[in-house]
Amino acid sequence: MSLVTADEIGAAGARLSGRVVRTPTLPCPRLTASSGPEIVVKAENLQHTGSFKARGAQNALLARAERGRLPAGIATFSAGNHAVAAAFAGRAAGLPVVVCMPPNAVDVKVAAARRYGAEVVLTEDLTGTCHALAAERGYELLHPFDDPDVIAGAATAGAELIADAGPLDLVLVPVGGGGLISGIAAAVKTASPGTRVIGVEPATANAVTHGRRAGALVPLPHRPVSLADGLTAPYVGEHNLAHIETYVDDVIEVPEDSIAPAWWELLDTTKLLIEPSAAVGLAALHLGLVRADAGTRVALVLSGGNVAPAALTRLSAQR
Amino acid sequence: MSLVTADEIGAAGARLSGRVVRTPTLPCPRLTASSGPEIVVKAENLQHTGSFKARGAQNALLARAERGRLPAGIATFSAGNHAVAAAFAGRAAGLPVVVCMPPNAVDVKVAAARRYGAEVVLTEDLTGTCHALAAERGYELLHPFDDPDVIAGAATAGAELIADAGPLDLVLVPVGGGGLISGIAAAVKTASPGTRVIGVEPATANAVTHGRRAGALVPLPHRPVSLADGLTAPYVGEHNLAHIETYVDDVIEVPEDSIAPAWWELLDTTKLLIEPSAAVGLAALHLGLVRADAGTRVALVLSGGNVAPAALTRLSAQR
Numbered sequence: 001m002s003l004v005t006a007d008e009i010g011a012a013g014a015r016l017s018g019r020v021v022r023t024p025t026l027p028c029p030r031l032t033a034s035s036g037p038e039i040v041v042k043a044e045n046l047q048h049t050g051s052f053k054a055r056g057a058q059n060a061l062l063a064r065a066e067r068g069r070l071p072a073g074i075a076t077f078s079a080g081n082h083a084v085a086a087a088f089a090g091r092a093a094g095l096p097v098v099v100c101m102p103p104n105a106v107d108v109k110v111a112a113a114r115r116y117g118a119e120v121v122l123t124e125d126l127t128g129t130c131h132a133l134a135a136e137r138g139y140e141l142l143h144p145f146d147d148p149d150v151i152a153g154a155a156t157a158g159a160e161l162i163a164d165a166g167p168l169d170l171v172l173v174p175v176g177g178g179g180l181i182s183g184i185a186a187a188v189k190t191a192s193p194g195t196r197v198i199g200v201e202p203a204t205a206n207a208v209t210h211g212r213r214a215g216a217l218v219p220l221p222h223r224p225v226s227l228a229d230g231l232t233a234p235y236v237g238e239h240n241l242a243h244i245e246t247y248v249d250d251v252i253e254v255p256e257d258s259i260a261p262a263w264w265e266l267l268d269t270t271k272l273l274i275e276p277s278a279a280v281g282l283a284a285l286h287l288g289l290v291r292a293d294a295g296t297r298v299a300l301v302l303s304g305g306n307v308a309p310a311a312l313t314r315l316s317a318q319r
Numbered sequence: 320m321s322l323v324t325a326d327e328i329g330a331a332g333a334r335l336s337g338r339v340v341r342t343p344t345l346p347c348p349r350l351t352a353s354s355g356p357e358i359v360v361k362a363e364n365l366q367h368t369g370s371f372k373a374r375g376a377q378n379a380l381l382a383r384a385e386r387g388r389l390p391a392g393i394a395t396f397s398a399g400n401h402a403v404a405a406a407f408a409g410r411a412a413g414l415p416v417v418v419c420m421p422p423n424a425v426d427v428k429v430a431a432a433r434r435y436g437a438e439v440v441l442t443e444d445l446t447g448t449c450h451a452l453a454a455e456r457g458y459e460l461l462h463p464f465d466d467p468d469v470i471a472g473a474a475t476a477g478a479e480l481i482a483d484a485g486p487l488d489l490v491l492v493p494v495g496g497g498g499l500i501s502g503i504a505a506a507v508k509t510a511s512p513g514t515r516v517i518g519v520e521p522a523t524a525n526a527v528t529h530g531r532r533a534g535a536l537v538p539l540p541h542r543p544v545s546l547a548d549g550l551t552a553p554y555v556g557e558h559n560l561a562h563i564e565t566y567v568d569d570v571i572e573v574p575e576d577s578i579a580p581a582w583w584e585l586l587d588t589t590k591l592l593i594e595p596s597a598a599v600g601l602a603a604l605h606l607g608l609v610r611a612d613a614g615t616r617v618a619l620v621l622s623g624g625n626v627a628p629a630a631l632t633r634l635s636a637q638r
Contacts, residue, residue: 045590108587264628268427271364271624273590305590309583309635316628316635 001242004152004183006190009159012059012152015066019092020055020156021047025164025299030269035285037169037292041266042161045274045305049112051230052157052180052303053085053144059153060142061093071140073097075133077126080109081230081304082144082179087118098139100130106229106308145179146237154183161299162191169296172281174303175199175208175251177233178240184301185247198290199244199251200280202226202259208244208251211236227259227311230277230304252290258283260315266302276311278302320561323471323502325509328478331378331471334385338411339374339475340366344483344618349588354604356488356611360585361480364593364624368431370549371476371499371622372404372463378472379461380412390459392416394452396445399428400549400623401463401498406437417458419449425548425627464498465556473502480618481510488615491600493622494518494527494570496552497559503620504566517609518563518570519599521545521578527563527570530555546578546630549596549623571609577602579634585621595630597621 023043031039044052064070073096076086083099090097097118101110105122113120123129134141143150161171161184171188173181178199185197201208205224211217219235226232236244244251262283263276281300284290292298342362350358363371383389389412395405396419409416416437420429424441432439442448453460462469480490480503490507492500497518504516520527524543530536538554545551555563563570581602582595600619603609611617 050590267592267626271369271592273586273592307586312631312635316632 001239003243003246004148004155004186008152009155009187009190013156013159015062016055016059016153016156019058022160023047025161026270028270031265036294037296037298040165040297040299041270042157042299042301043272044157045272045278045302049081049084049088050304050306051081051085052154053081054088055156056150056153056179056183057082057085057089058092060147060149061089061095063149065093071095073137073139074142075130075137075139076142076144077101077130078144079229079232080106081306083113083118083120084109084116084306086142087113087116091117098133098137100126100133102126106306108308109306112306143237145177145233146239148239150179151182151186151239151243154180155187157301158184158187159191161301162188165299167297168192168195168299170196170198170290170292170298171301172284172290172298173197173199173301174228174231174277174280175201176205176231178208178236178244180301180303181248182240182243186243189247196249197247198249200284201251201253202228202231202256202280203253204256205232206253207233208236209253211241212251217241226256227314228277228280229308230275231280252284254280254283254287254289258287262286264315272302273305273307274302275304275307278304320558321467322562322565323467323474323505327471328474328506328509332475332478334381335374335378335472335475338377341479342366344480345589347589350584350601355613356615356617359484359616359618360589361476361618361620362591363476364591364597364621368400368403368407369623369625370400370404371473372400373407374475375469375472375498375502376401376404376408377411379466379468380408380414382468384412390414392456392458393461394449394456394458395461395463396420396449397463398548398551399425400625402432402437402439403428403435403625405461406432406435410436417452417456419445419452421445425625427627428625431625462556464496464552465558467558469498470501470505470558470562473499474506476620477503477506478510480620481507484618486616487511487514487618489515489517489609489611489617490620491603491609491617492516492518492620493547493550493596493599494520495524495550495596497527497555497563499620499622500567501559501562505562508566515568516566517568519603520570520572521547521550521575521599522572523575524551525572526552527555528572530560531570536560545575546633547596547599548627549594550599571603573599573602573606573608577606581605583634591621592624592626593621594623594626597623
């Protein structure tokens with residue numbers, strides 16, 4: 001299993017220039033005061049389509065086009081943000097996109113995918129339906145995270161972070177199926193080997209921890225459910241697990257009830273609208289699950305900002 | 320009644336340099352697509368203390384110090400954001416601050432004022448209690464909006480907007496007691512006389528419209544209540560009315576039920592956490608209450624980002 005290289009990350013950055021937002025890395029004085037280490041955030045909620053996924057989806061289509069292998073259309077599946085990003089990327093490339101999403105997908109994410117022109121199929125069987133649609137229409141099945149081009153696209157966020165943040169001791173990354181952390185870790189470790197990279201996943205949606213324990217791509221035995229809806233992948237990808245084993249210092253789990261308070265603290269102190277998934281890193285810091293001493297510098301990757309109104313209700317009820 | 324001059328606004332800007340965030344003026348491609356005119360936002364939610372009020376409160380104390388008239392302490396009153404800002408400014412100046420706030424004030428605003436070291440007195444009689452406390456302690460009563468230094472501080476946001484935004488046809492400003500629009504309008508009209516400045520207030524909290532109709536500082540006959548809690552001043556200030564009559568093209572009212580949808584659209588499209596008060600300008604655009612043709616450029620002043628969790632519940636319930 002080959003890992004994405006620094007050259008491939010650089011090529012992805014060049015390819016995406018002008019097509020993604022170079023999102024700001026922002027200081028967080030109030031979080032710093034309450035947390036010990038100095039905190040900065042990489043604000044991928046301000047990315048096109050409202051999440052980092054716009055990087056990987058666009059890089060996948062652009063890289064395929066460069067290789068002369070642009071398909072007739074794209075079939076893909078996603079609980080949310082990748083669906084929106086694939087729709088966005090497909091529209092930019094002039095390709096039809098069909099996205100399989102679960103019936104309980106967050107409404108704003110379904111609406112956004114449709115707004116960018118994708119056909120959305122709501123189905124319980126995401127991968128089965130997606131394979132069938134791809135075969136029937138002659139489309140390529142684009143995996144939402146287990147794809148080297150998608151990983152190289154996500155890595156561009158890590159490269160920007162290292163370039164913009166100054167020296168970092170630790171980067172905390174939300175983990176679903178492993179797409180974001182694969183890229184971030186590859187970029188961080190090739191540019192700044194001394195920076196720790198730690199992934200954080202909800203205990204109720206711990207596909208990566210489960211896969212690492214099994215030493216294989218064993219899906220979770222239950223359907224993962226979390227306030228952090230963006231992190232509810234049922235399994236870790238093969239390319240992703242390879243990147244994680246090579247580049248990631250640790251992947252830890254946070255209890256479900258730690259996510260809403262961390263989410264609120266991020267909203268209140270940064271005044272950025274982020275989705276709950278983006279808050280798991282701060283939850284891990286609050287619980288002392290990662291070492292982060294005063295005087296060190298920690299980056300939180302804020303993966304997206306596509307918030308379900310229902311999650312806002314839950315948030316405010318828990319305070 | 321003297322109006323703040325361009326020189327006074329420039330002096331306030333110099334005084335506040337390094338003490339306020341030069342908040343970004345951001346393009347809004349998705350709002351632009353749905354609204355006709357090109358929309359930009361002045362993101363005062365990213366200001367210290369989470370609102371534009373940090374400008375006026377600090378300018379008031381710094382200007383008094385320059386004049387050799389720094390008081391022994393500050394007594395002030397506010398439904399919220401000015402309380403937080405006065406606490407912040409007092410701490411920076413080393414002055415004790417006591418703030419009278421209504422018993423129904425938004426909890427995050429009460430907590431923030433206390434976090435910055437202010438004494439908070441919850442009372443139904445804001446001005447009476449505040450006057451009594453000022454007299455008892457020998458403090459100066461700092462009016463939250465009816466004060467030339469406070470207005471000149473708010474004006475610095477307008478000066479930044481004009482400098483950063485490029486040519487603007489229209490600036491839409493949320494209106495409570497008139498502090499923000501007094502300053503914004505003075506700055507905009509002295510620098511760019513052709514730019515229209517229109518204030519927007521909730522129909523249920525229309526102190527300025529009420530005062531203009533009466534031609535005097537007649538308080539509202541009812542207690543103003545709105546989802547836009549930051550705009551519920553009971554009367555327009557004397558200095559504020561003078562600035563409005565001179566510099567503001569119009570002040571219009573929006574119905575209460577138009578605020579939540581506009582608030583949600585701003586959250587969803589900008590991924591900035593703003594408070595409902597900041598959304599009244601977009602509500603007015605949506606309702607066609609202000610002329611804003613395709614091809615023109617409109618700035619929305621996003622006055623603050625201190626959101627009550629209870630307001631989030633109401634928001635999500637209304638969608």
